[in-house]
Amino acid sequence: MKPVEINKGVYSIRINHFNRKFFDSLIPLPDGTSYNAYLVKGSTYTALIDTADPEKKEVFLDYLSKVEKIDYIVSHHAEQDHSGLIPEVLARYPKAIVLTNAKCKELLISHLHIGEEKIRVINDHDKLDLGGKTLEFIFTPWVHWPETFSTYLIEDRILFPCDFFGSHMATDELIADSQVIYEPMKRYYAEIMMPFRNNIKTNLEKLKKYEIDLICPSHGPIHKDVKFAIKCYSEWALAEPKNKVLLLYVSMHGSTFVLVNRLISRLQEHGIEIEKLNLEDADIGRVAMAMVDAATIVLATPTVLAGPHPKAIYAAYLASLLRPKTKFLAVLYSYGWGGKTVEFLSNVLSCLKAQIVGQVGVKGLPTESDLKLIDELATSISEKHQTLLNTQAVLK
Numbered sequence: 001m002k003p004v005e006i007n008k009g010v011y012s013i014r015i016n017h018f019n020r021k022f023f024d025s026l027i028p029l030p031d032g033t034s035y036n037a038y039l040v041k042g043s044t045y046t047a048l049i050d051t052a053d054p055e056k057k058e059v060f061l062d063y064l065s066k067v068e069k070i071d072y073i074v075s076h077h078a079e080q081d082h083s084g085l086i087p088e089v090l091a092r093y094p095k096a097i098v099l100t101n102a103k104c105k106e107l108l109i110s111h112l113h114i115g116e117e118k119i120r121v122i123n124d125h126d127k128l129d130l131g132g133k134t135l136e137f138i139f140t141p142w143v144h145w146p147e148t149f150s151t152y153l154i155e156d157r158i159l160f161p162c163d164f165f166g167s168h169m170a171t172d173e174l175i176a177d178s179q180v181i182y183e184p185m186k187r188y189y190a191e192i193m194m195p196f197r198n199n200i201k202t203n204l205e206k207l208k209k210y211e212i213d214l215i216c217p218s219h220g221p222i223h224k225d226v227k228f229a230i231k232c233y234s235e236w237a238l239a240e241p242k243n244k245v246l247l248l249y250v251s252m253h254g255s256t257f258v259l260v261n262r263l264i265s266r267l268q269e270h271g272i273e274i275e276k277l278n279l280e281d282a283d284i285g286r287v288a289m290a291m292v293d294a295a296t297i298v299l300a301t302p303t304v305l306a307g308p309h310p311k312a313i314y315a316a317y318l319a320s321l322l323r324p325k326t327k328f329l330a331v332l333y334s335y336g337w338g339g340k341t342v343e344f345l346s347n348v349l350s351c352l353k354a355q356i357v358g359q360v361g362v363k364g365l366p367t368e369s370d371l372k373l374i375d376e377l378a379t380s381i382s383e384k385h386q387t388l389l390n391t392q393a394v395l396k
Contacts, residue, residue, distance in 0.1 A: 001063050003039050004174065006214070006222065007156045009133060011039040013063045015056045016170040023168065027191050028285045031184050032170030035060075035081055036218050038160055040153060042130025045071040048096075049151060049160050050218055051085035060085055061092070069093065072128070074135070075100040076162035077148045078107035082218055090118060099128070101139065103147035127154075138206065140164060142199035144192050150207075157213040163192065164203065165229045167220030176221040178228045183289075184220060185229070189236050190288035194322045200237040204230065240392050241295040241325050243385050244273040248287065249300035250280050250309045255334035256302050258366045259374055263298065263332065266378030272385060279311040284318060291324035295388055296357070296381055299345060303335035307344045316348040326352060328384050330377060331359045334366075357384055 003011035018032040035052035037060070048070045052060040064070075070093040075083045078100075086108070090096055098119045100108065105121055108114045122128075124139040134154040141148055143164045150161040167176075167184040176185075193200060207230075215223035223229040245267055251257035260276070267274050275290045291297065297319060301312035308316070319326070329349060333341040342359050358377040362370045 001059070002066055003063055006174070006216070007158065009041045010153065010156055010158060011041070012174065012216070012222070013037040013039065013052075013060070014174070015052050015059050015063075016172070017053070017056065018170040020170075026284075027168070028283050029168050030283070030285070031168060033168040033219055034170050036216065036220075037063075038216055039067065039070075040130060040133050040135065042133035044129075044131030047072040047074055047099075047128070047130055047135060048089065049074045050076055050082045050162070051089060053081040054084040054088075057085060057088060061088060064089070064092065070096045071130075072096060073098045074137075074151055074160075075104055075108060076150065076160070076218070077145055078104050078111050079145065080111070082162065083108060083112060086114060087112060090114070099137075101137075101147055101149055104149075107145075107147055124149075138210075140203040140206065142196045143203055144196055152210055152212075157211050159207070159210065159212045159215050160217075161215060162218045164217065165215050165223060165233065166217035169220040171221055173221055175224045176229075178225050181221060181223075182232070185232060186236065186292065187285045187289050188219070189233065190292050190322065191285055193233075194236075194288070194292065194324060197237040197323075197325065200233060204234060204237070236292050239293070240388070241327060242273065242293045243271075243389060244275065244294045245296045245298060245381060246290045246294035246326075247274060247276045247298045247300065248279055248282075248312070248315045249276070249332075250278065250302070250311045251300075252302045252304075252309070255362060255365050256300050256332060259332045259334070259360060259362065259370075260300050262366075262371050262374045263300075263378055266375050267381065270378060270382035270385075272382060279309075279315055282315075287315060287318060288322055291319060291322060291326065294324070294326055295385055296328040296330065297324075297326050297354075298330045298332065298381075299349075300332035301341060301345075303333060303339040303341050306339040308333070308341045312345070313348065316345050320348055320351050323352060326354050327388060328357045328381065329354045330357050330381065332374075333359075333361045335361060335363055337363075355384075357381055
């Protein structure tokens, strides 16, 4: 295999991992993933931008088999899927120098045992002339680790943003199709980038000064439609949530399911979009995606012993980790004799700083008076959404 030229002197090294099912033993990968590295050849020096996961060592080294020299290795991010093969590259090209920032240097030494003498520290907006090809290093921290930065190839107007704008998608298509890439890209944002919305806002502002013709991320295809990629991130990270309720539920004997169906019916009457996901077999990536733009999250669970169903606990914990821009929360629960379901979930979800607009608990099968409480909850959610929509209209 050989690198694919995407611009004169600029090459893509994409290693597809079609059968990888999970990332970090946690994140489902329905479309597999890819590890993307890039070569930039100037008239004087050659730079390798990132490497690949060590699991694909043989494939990656085969790509480099006809590359005569590498002078610099740009390490954007110390995680193994990007930097894990730097030791192998240094063994093959012993004169190469690793370029990275001070924080990443520390991580490369501790995570990969790369010798300090092989690393040169760069600063924000430093430039490197390769001979007709100039790299500018742009610090874009917390997308999604503290040391992450991007590289801009000035003459070609190409941005290499590491995980920023990425997608877990194994494909032979070099350039992203906006219709095909939207969902994998949103899934990637939801699972990995959503907790860092404020940092994304800062980094998007930082990129505005650059004219960009191509975005070459470290996972998934290249973005030729640059405006589309940036618009997606702007909407997901910065826009206000939609008039939408995400209803996450699990039911053991049907009582919770009765509450869920009643709430869905009443919310539909109020003209609210609803996404309902059964936590019994839900893909956590789908759950994360649904959290991106929902104004309200409703968690519905039976009581198991004295607390929520374990899968409801996991969903609440996931929300607390991902920190979506949700404004309102509600809890529906059923129980046999008692318990502390609401207290438990409220504690887990407290870091969201969302307003709890209601809770409905029923003992055994719901009665008509219980269902009236669901109707009142639907009305309360509708009123909150309307206030939110009115505020958004005024701000526009």
